Amino acid sequence: MKSWIETPSGSDFPLENIPFGIIEYQGRRGVATRIGDTVVRLSVLAHHGFLGFLTGDQLQVFEAPELNPFIGLGKAVTREVRLRLQELFREGNSALQSRADVCRQAFIPVREAVMRMPVHIGDYTDFYSSIEHATNVGKMFRDPANALLPNWRHLPVGYHGRASSIVLSGTPIHRPKGQTRPADEGPVVFGPTKQLDFELEMAFITNGSTPLGSSIPVEKAEDYIFGLVIFNDLSARDIQKWEYVPLGPFLSKSFGSIISPWVITLEALEPFRIDGPTQTPEPLPYLRQSEPANFDIQLEVALQASGCRPQSICKSNFGFLYWSMAQQLAHQTVAGCNIQVGDLYASGTISGSEPDSYGSMLELCWKGTRPLKLPDGSERTFLLDGDSVIIKAYAEKQGLRIGFGECETTILPALP
Ligand code: CA
Numbered sequence: 001m002k003s004w005i006e007t008p009s010g011s012d013f014p015l016e017n018i019p020f021g022i023i024e025y026q027g028r029r030g031v032a033t034r035i036g037d038t039v040v041r042l043s044v045l046a047h048h049g050f051l052g053f054l055t056g057d058q059l060q061v062f063e064a065p066e067l068n069p070f071i072g073l074g075k076a077v078t079r080e081v082r083l084r085l086q087e088l089f090r091e092g093n094s095a096l097q098s099r100a101d102v103c104r105q106a107f108i109p110v111r112e113a114v115m116r117m118p119v120h121i122g123d124y125t126d127f128y129s130s131i132e133h134a135t136n137v138g139k140m141f142r143d144p145a146n147a148l149l150p151n152w153r154h155l156p157v158g159y160h161g162r163a164s165s166i167v168l169s170g171t172p173i174h175r176p177k178g179q180t181r182p183a184d185e186g187p188v189v190f191g192p193t194k195q196l197d198f199e200l201e202m203a204f205i206t207n208g209s210t211p212l213g214s215s216i217p218v219e220k221a222e223d224y225i226f227g228l229v230i231f232n233d234l235s236a237r238d239i240q241k242w243e244y245v246p247l248g249p250f251l252s253k254s255f256g257s258i259i260s261p262w263v264i265t266l267e268a269l270e271p272f273r274i275d276g277p278t279q280t281p282e283p284l285p286y287l288r289q290s291e292p293a294n295f296d297i298q299l300e301v302a303l304q305a306s307g308c309r310p311q312s313i314c315k316s317n318f319g320f321l322y323w324s325m326a327q328q329l330a331h332q333t334v335a336g337c338n339i340q341v342g343d344l345y346a347s348g349t350i351s352g353s354e355p356d357s358y359g360s361m362l363e364l365c366w367k368g369t370r371p372l373k374l375p376d377g378s379e380r381t382f383l384l385d386g387d388s389v390i391i392k393a394y395a396e397k398q399g400l401r402i403g404f405g406e407c408e409t410t411i412l413p414a415l416p
Contacts, residue, residue, distance in 0.1 A: 012403020200359030
């Protein structure tokens with residue numbers, strides 16, 4: 001597919017992608033898509049009748065300050081909008097191209113576009129669905145011979161997190177403070193974390209709501225998934241280690257998590273659908289799926305020390321996950337928990353089997369025992385103030401590339 005809108009080769013955002021996000025333009029937020037390096041304001045196209053199959057209130061969704069009303073129209077409508085946009089932007093279609101007045105209002109060069117949080121996130125769940133990550137953490141903190149807890153291969157382990165501290169790529173995060181106990185039998189102290197870490201994750205966003213008490217069957221789960229973003233779940237390992245017993249992570253994970261600005265639809269990712277790892281033992285019937293439900297999305301993490309060039313420190317893949325998104329959502333709702341439009345479900349750290357595919361500093365540096373060397377000669381076992389973490393994600397095969405752009409944050413010193 002080729003577009004009459006210039007798309008640099010190797011762009012994350014060719015005509016086949018059509019992501020959705022929120023931009024701020026002249027003091028107002030609204031829904032946008034992106035093609036190549038051009039951001040397109042959908043409210044302008046709707047106003048001029050280019051999305052004419054939508055009616056009345058449906059046309060207002062593009063003027064909302066978040067994607068929730070748009071994605072809440074449901075998959076049948078959002079899929080239609082995406083196809084219509086592809087049609088309008090396709091080479092040979094002059095309907096929009098010939099309207100210079102509309103294009104002038106609707107098109108903004110990406111360097112001038114101010115991105116905002118794509119969705120209002122109501123609830124947020126963090127899963128723990130990478131068997132390599134769970135095994136590594138189990139080896140480090142529990143019993144190397146029994147790294148996985150007995151439930152792990154039977155259900156997608158997860159916990160409910162804070163939605164309020166999820167922020168947009170480009171937002172810096174202050175080093176968190178908290179209680180730690182540096183030595184096992186030593187004193188408990190308070191201060192800035194000394195073990196600040198990133199977690200390489202992806203997250204999906206739901207497009208529907210369900211009544212309390214109902215559950216979503218695994219084979220219907222993808223109907224409720226609008227799309228995905230990159231997710232960096234910053235973590236303070238020393239705070240986590242002291243606070244998580246007996247209930248799980250709390251303040252060590254709620255001081256800042258970062259998402260990428262463009263939501264990539266499941267439809268755009270369809271060509272990259274693959275089988276996940278073989279599940280042994282076979283899951284219970286409510287988690288069983290017959291079709292491939294993983295997606296081959298390449299993930300890269302770079303660490304950039306202040307004043308240095310970025311250094312690639314990890315290459316992983318979303319397809320490594322043991323539990324699929326459909327299984328996660330089926331499990332999330334099986335007890336009767338209702339879901340809402342704009343909820344966010346993170347995958348958990350995505351590690352592969354090779355040491356350079358581990359999705360956190362904790363694993364890459366194996367609890368501080370194998371420091372990473374940076375281009376300026378300095379070493380890291382955890383993140384220092386001034387460090388930036390840049391995560392990229394893209395699916396690619398046979399000349400087709402569907403990318404997510406990037407998810408970036410910089411660590412600032414702890415506040416006094
Ligand atoms: Ca996490």
